[in-house]
Amino acid sequence: MKHTLKEILFGILLVVVIFIALLIEGIIILFSIGDPGGNIKYPTLNGQMLVTALIVLPTTYGFAVRLKTKSMAEAIKRGLIWTCIVTLFFILMGLGDNDLEVYFGRIGIYVLLLCTFSGPILYAKIRKLGKSE
Numbered sequence: 001m002k003h004t005l006k007e008i009l010f011g012i013l014l015v016v017v018i019f020i021a022l023l024i025e026g027i028i029i030l031f032s033i034g035d036p037g038g039n040i041k042y043p044t045l046n047g048q049m050l051v052t053a054l055i056v057l058p059t060t061y062g063f064a065v066r067l068k069t070k071s072m073a074e075a076i077k078r079g080l081i082w083t084c085i086v087t088l089f090f091i092l093m094g095l096g097d098n099d100l101e102v103y104f105g106r107i108g109i110y111v112l113l114l115c116t117f118s119g120p121i122l123y124a125k126i127r128k129l130g131k132s133e
Contacts, residue, residue, distance in 0.1 A: 007078055010063050011085035014116070017059050018086065021052045049108025053115040060119025072131045075124035079117040086116050 025048045060082060069075050090109060094100035103109055 004081075006067065007081050008085065010067065010078075011082040014056070014059060014063065014082055015086060015089045018052055018056060018089070018112070021055045022048055025051055045102060046106040046108040049106065049112045053108070053112040056112055057115040057119050057122070060116055061123050062119075064120035064123035069120055069123055069127075069129065071129050072121070072124045075120035075129065078120040082120075083113055083117045087113060 026044075060079070063082075064075060064078060067078070069078065090103045091100070094103040097103075
């Protein structure tokens with residue numbers, strides 16, 4: 001139970017990292033191309049998700065290192081937990097914006113989720129960890 005709680009807390013920390021990355025990217029986009037119509041968020045959201053995926057992969061890899069992942073099974077478990085937490089975050093954001101298709105209607109979110117899941121698995125592959133816990 002304590003071990004799973006630790007993984008959930010790292011998943012929540014991952015969501016904070018993703019949220020901050022999306023905010024910073026949004027500010028950069030706003031200052032670089034402006035926001036004349038007030039609708040700059042939607043056309044650039046896919047690109048923001050793809051850039052964030054590049055941040056998420058090393059972040060989840062680092063979390064797997066920090067948590068001392070011992071096996072491929074544990075890496076898959078962590079990847080699934082973190083992916084579920086990130087998915088829930090974007091579902092809640094989509095419901096809050098009243099537009100789920102903005103988030104889930106583009107490829108960027110799926111690349112981000114794949115990178116979330118892949119970080120711990122990449123760590124297990126590089127470290128050549130065994131399959132069982």
